[in-house]
Amino acid sequence: MKHVVIVGGGFAGLNVARELGNKRGVRVTLLDKHNFHLFQPLLYQVAMAALNAGEIAYPLRMMLSKYKNVTVLKGIVKTVDPFTNTIFTDFGELTYDTLVMACGTKHHYFGHNEWEEFAPGLKTIAQAAEIRRRVMEAYENAERSQNPEEKRKLLTFVVVGGGPTGVELAGSIGEMSRHYLSKYFKNIDPKQVRIFIAHSAPRILQTFSAELTDKATRALAELGVEVLSCCTVTSIDADGVLIGSERIDAGTVLWAAGVRATSIGKTIGFETDRSGRIIVAEDLSVPGHPDIFAGGDQAHFEFPDGNILPGLASVALQEGQAIGRNILNDMQGKPRKPFVYKDKGQMATIGKNIAIAERGQVRLSGIPAWIIWLAVHLYYLSGAKHRIFVLLQWGWSYFTFGHGARIVNKEWRFYPTVPEKAEPAEKEELVSDSACALPSGDADGKTRQ
Numbered sequence: 001m002k003h004v005v006i007v008g009g010g011f012a013g014l015n016v017a018r019e020l021g022n023k024r025g026v027r028v029t030l031l032d033k034h035n036f037h038l039f040q041p042l043l044y045q046v047a048m049a050a051l052n053a054g055e056i057a058y059p060l061r062m063m064l065s066k067y068k069n070v071t072v073l074k075g076i077v078k079t080v081d082p083f084t085n086t087i088f089t090d091f092g093e094l095t096y097d098t099l100v101m102a103c104g105t106k107h108h109y110f111g112h113n114e115w116e117e118f119a120p121g122l123k124t125i126a127q128a129a130e131i132r133r134r135v136m137e138a139y140e141n142a143e144r145s146q147n148p149e150e151k152r153k154l155l156t157f158v159v160v161g162g163g164p165t166g167v168e169l170a171g172s173i174g175e176m177s178r179h180y181l182s183k184y185f186k187n188i189d190p191k192q193v194r195i196f197i198a199h200s201a202p203r204i205l206q207t208f209s210a211e212l213t214d215k216a217t218r219a220l221a222e223l224g225v226e227v228l229s230c231c232t233v234t235s236i237d238a239d240g241v242l243i244g245s246e247r248i249d250a251g252t253v254l255w256a257a258g259v260r261a262t263s264i265g266k267t268i269g270f271e272t273d274r275s276g277r278i279i280v281a282e283d284l285s286v287p288g289h290p291d292i293f294a295g296g297d298q299a300h301f302e303f304p305d306g307n308i309l310p311g312l313a314s315v316a317l318q319e320g321q322a323i324g325r326n327i328l329n330d331m332q333g334k335p336r337k338p339f340v341y342k343d344k345g346q347m348a349t350i351g352k353n354i355a356i357a358e359r360g361q362v363r364l365s366g367i368p369a370w371i372i373w374l375a376v377h378l379y380y381l382s383g384a385k386h387r388i389f390v391l392l393q394w395g396w397s398y399f400t401f402g403h404g405a406r407i408v409n410k411e412w413r414f415y416p417t418v419p420e421k422a423e424p425a426e427k428e429e430l431v432s433d434s435a436c437a438l439p440s441g442d443a444d445g446k447t448r449q
C-alpha cells in the first residue's frame with residue numbers, strides 16, 4: 001500500500017483525496033489543523049452577519065466518509081524532513097511515500113504585524129466573527145453616543161485593499177448601513193456612515209478589465225463607498241489609519257490587502273517565491289523531490305510566458321485533481337501529465353443585484369453577473385443541506401433586507417489573543433504611490449491570468 005499524506009483540507013487537498021478515494025493500492029491520510037473544510041469565498045458573508053459559520057464550514061470526515069482508504073486526522077504540521085519522508089506534527093511523527101502540501105495562505109501585513117490587532121484580516125471563522133463583532137459594536141456605540149466627533153469616527157469604516165474581498169466587505173457594509181441602520185437605529189442617520197477602500201494601485205479589482213472596474217466603482221459609490229486609489233496605508237492604530245500625511249479617524253479598520261503562503265514551505269527548505277509559495281514543476285511536484293507535490297494557494301505555478309496562476313478556488317481545485325491523477329499515473333507506471341489550467345473566469349459581488357463576472361472576452365455586470373455569482377457559489381458549496389440553508393438565508397435577506405446573525409457578545413472577543421496570527425515576516429517595503437505609475441499587475445509586477 002502506497003501511503004499518501006495530504007497536508008491541508010482546503011480546495012486543493014480535498015480534491016487530491018477525492019481523486020485517490022477508493023482506489024486500489026493506496027491509503028490516504030489527510031491532515032488539517034481544523035476538522036472542517038471552509039468555503040472561504042463566502043466568509044465575508046459570515047463577517048457581515050448574512051450567514052452563520054456552520055453554513056460555510058463542513059466536517060472533512062463527513063465529506064470523505066465514502067472513501068474507505070481515506071483517514072482524516074486533526075493536527076498541525078510543523079515541518080517535514082523530505083530526506084527521511086517524515087512529517088512532524090503537534091501530535092507526533094508520520095511517514096509517507098508521497099506527500100502533498102496544500103496549506104494555503106495566511107493574511108500578510110507586509111512586515112507590520114502590529115497592525116493585526118487594529119485591522120483584522122479575513123481568512124478564518126474566528127476572524128470573520130471578530131469583524132462582525134467590530135462592525136456591530138461600532139453601530140451600537142454610535143447609536144448611544146452623544147458626541148458628534150465620536151459618532152463620526154464610529155461610523156467611519158476603512159477597508160484596506162481593493163481586491164475582491166475588500167470590495168465585498170465594503171459593499172456589504174454599505175448595504176447593511178443603508179438598510180439595517182435606517183430600519184433599526186433611531187439615533188443614526190445612514191448618511192453619516194463613511195466607508196473607504198484604501199488601495200495602493202490606480203484601480204481596484206485589478207485582475208478585471210478596466211471597464212468592469214469602473215462599473216464596480218460606480219456601484220460602490222451608490223452604496224456610499226469611496227475608493228481611494230493610489231493610497232498606501234502607512235500606519236494603522238486603534239483610532240484609524242494614516243495614508244501618507246492624511247489621517248482618517250475610523251472606528252473600524254479591516255485588512256484585505258495581502259496574503260502570504262504559510263511559512264512551512266520555507267521551513268522545510270523548498271525554493272519559494274517572495275510570497276512564500278513553493279515553486280513547483282509543470283507536473284506540480286517540488287523540483288528535486290518527485291515524491292512531494294504542492295498545490296493551491298501554497299504553490300507557485302509559472303507558465304512559460306512568466307504568468308503565475310492566482311490564488312483562486314478553481315485553481316486549487318484543478319491542481320488538487322491533477323496531483324491526484326499524477327499520483328495514480330505513478331502507481332500505474334504511466335508518465336505524469338503536465339498541469340493544464342482551464343480558466344473558469346473570475347467574479348466579484350458588490351451588493352444585492354450587483355456583481356461583475358469576466359471570462360475571456362465575455363464581461364457581465366449587474367443582475368446577470370449577480371445571478372451567475374449566486375449559482376456558482378451555491379454549486380461549489382459542499383453538502384445539499386448547506387446549499388438549501390444558504391439559499392433560504394439569501395432568499396429571506398433578498399426580500400426583507402434582514403440579516404441572519406447580528407448578535408454581538410463581548411465575551412466572543414478574541415483579539416489581541418488571536419488564535420491564528422499572521423506569519424511573522426521581515427519588514428518589507430510597502431507598495432508606495434509610485435506603484436501607481438506601473439501598469440496594473442500583481443505584487444510580482446506580472447499581470448495575472
Ligand SMILES: Cc1cc2nc3c(=O)[nH]c(=O)nc-3n(C[C@H](O)[C@H](O)[C@H](O)COP(=O)(O)OP(=O)(O)OC[C@H]3O[C@@H](n4cnc5c(N)ncnc54)[C@H](O)[C@@H]3O)c2cc1C
Nearest residue numbers: 008010011012032033040041077104296297311312313316
Ligand atoms: C475571504 C476570501 C474570499 C475569497 N473569495 C474567492 C472567490 O470569490 N473566488 C475564488 O476563486 N477564490 C476566492 N478566494 C480564494 C480561495 O478561497 C483560495 O484560493 C482557496 O481556498 C485555496 O485553496 P487551498 O486548498 O490552496 O487552501 P485553503 O482553502 O486555504 O486550505 C488550506 C488548508 O490547510 C490547512 N492548514 C494550513 N496550515 C496547516 C498546517 N501547518 N497543518 C495542518 N493543516 C494546515 C488549513 O486549516 C486549511 O484547511 C477567497 C479567499 C478568501 C480568504
